[in-house]
Amino acid sequence: MNSPAVHHAASPKPVVRQMWGGGPLRRWSLAKTTQTPLGYSRGFVGAYVCDECLAPCEGVYQLREPHKWVCGACKRKLALARGGR
Ligand SMILES: [Zn+2]
Secondary structure, rough: OOOOOOOOOOOOOOOOEEEEOOEEEEEOOOOOOOOOOOOOEEEEEEEEEOOOOOEEEEOEEEEEEEEEOHHHHHHHHHHHHOOOO
16 A cells, blocks of 8 residues: 555635634634635634624624623624613
8 A cells, every 4th residue: 555645635724713712713724725814823814703793804892791802893782782881
């Protein structure tokens, strides 16, 4: 059995992962992809992902209560839900 090494190309598909304990969610992959163009730690990262609606977005806001990282739309929604005080 001397077959050439075939690498099952580990699909570099981006996954959503938390950047650190209590940190924001972000698209991350082991290999560089169009969705994860930025080198970060031992992989590549792309858009942040909202904790609330799970949609990728340009940036997320950190909320204190509940502790979440959310997009602008969700931040407004949650602020209204709390009575905005
Ligand atoms: Zn959101």
